[in-house]
Amino acid sequence: MKVSIGSRGSKLALWQAEYVAEQLRQGGMDPEIVIIDTKGDKILDRSLSKIGSKGVFTEELEEQLRTGAIDIAQHSAKDLQSSLPDDLEILAFTPREAVNDVLVSFNTELSLESGEPFVVGTSSTRRVATLKRYYPHIKVVDMRGNLQTRLEKLKNGACDALLLAYAGVHRMGYEEYIAEHLPTDVFTPAVGQGSVAIECAVGLDATKKARIRELLNDPVTESCIRAERIFLATLQGGCSIPVFGLASHFNGRVSLTAGLVSLDGTQELRRTEIADTAQANLMAQRLADQLVAQGGGNILREIRAGLAQ
Numbered sequence: 001m002k003v004s005i006g007s008r009g010s011k012l013a014l015w016q017a018e019y020v021a022e023q024l025r026q027g028g029m030d031p032e033i034v035i036i037d038t039k040g041d042k043i044l045d046r047s048l049s050k051i052g053s054k055g056v057f058t059e060e061l062e063e064q065l066r067t068g069a070i071d072i073a074q075h076s077a078k079d080l081q082s083s084l085p086d087d088l089e090i091l092a093f094t095p096r097e098a099v100n101d102v103l104v105s106f107n108t109e110l111s112l113e114s115g116e117p118f119v120v121g122t123s124s125t126r127r128v129a130t131l132k133r134y135y136p137h138i139k140v141v142d143m144r145g146n147l148q149t150r151l152e153k154l155k156n157g158a159c160d161a162l163l164l165a166y167a168g169v170h171r172m173g174y175e176e177y178i179a180e181h182l183p184t185d186v187f188t189p190a191v192g193q194g195s196v197a198i199e200c201a202v203g204l205d206a207t208k209k210a211r212i213r214e215l216l217n218d219p220v221t222e223s224c225i226r227a228e229r230i231f232l233a234t235l236q237g238g239c240s241i242p243v244f245g246l247a248s249h250f251n252g253r254v255s256l257t258a259g260l261v262s263l264d265g266t267q268e269l270r271r272t273e274i275a276d277t278a279q280a281n282l283m284a285q286r287l288a289d290q291l292v293a294q295g296g297g298n299i300l301r302e303i304r305a306g307l308a309q
């Protein structure tokens with residue numbers, strides 16, 4: 001059975017598309033990769049929070065799902081907006097890699113913990129706000145572009161280190177430049193970090209859908225990320241808001257730690273809740289509602305106002 005996989009054209013995206021294709025091939029399907037550029041790939045001179053949080057990396061792919069030009073689209077799960085249009089759905093989440101962030105530098109002696117000041121390049125508002133809160137001695141410079149562009153900027157001296165998701169660094173084979181693994185209780189990752197999400201049109205052929213899901217979906221990762229995404233949807237956080245959420249699974253239960261940081265790092269709200277897997281989505285909804293009610297709503301309004309400037 002033929003499957004066409006839509007993907008962005010960056011090296012990381014193509015690595016992920018190739019990974020997806022390989023799983024499908026091993027399951028006897030006949031995959032083909034179609035490269036589609038998105039707004040997030042084309043506009044490189046503005047920060048993501050300025051371009052707008054919704055669908056920056058996904059819109060063009062979703063158009064092609066609707067026309068049937070592609071059967072599925074692969075995205076880094078964390079780049080996928082928290083609520084999908086009614087005619088699209090997430091069919092699968094691939095097994096998650098280590099979810100933590102890492103400090104990447106050509107000087108692998110560097111450490112955030114050392115107290116020594118240096119310059120970190122990142123464009124993620126979550127990472128900027130977390131740095132301001134816990135490592136105020138660090139100077140931050142805005143850094144967009146794909147991993148190769150950022151490493152090139154690092155090489156040219158634009159900063160001393162980058163803050164990146166381990167998953168991407170690992171997939172690109174840049175592990176030798178990891179100076180420090182950052183703990184997830186300080187740099188709690190973005191929702192979905194480390195997994196590849198497979199999106200399709202609701203109307204895609206049912207047999208094809210079932211087969212793709214069987215070959216690509218990891219049920220444990222799925223229950224965790226679905227809970228994280230319910231939290232994110234309630235906060236209406238796209239990838240440009242300093243919101244974090246990480247669920248893990250043990251003994252049939254899901255534990256979710258999630259929250260948000262103000263842009264200047266002065267305020268942080270964080271909660272952990274645990275529930276049986278069957279109740280995980282309800283628990284995520286409750287956690288989000290409580291967080292919004294207990295001060296999170298005000299912080300969100302401040303964040304939105306700050307980003308609009």
Ligand SMILES: NCc1[nH]cc(CCC(=O)O)c1CC(=O)O
Binds near residue numbers: 077169192195
């Ligand atoms: N927003 C960019 C992005 N989207 C997914 C990854 C890494 C791979 C992943 O988390 O699955 C990255 C780079 C980064 O944050 O360092």
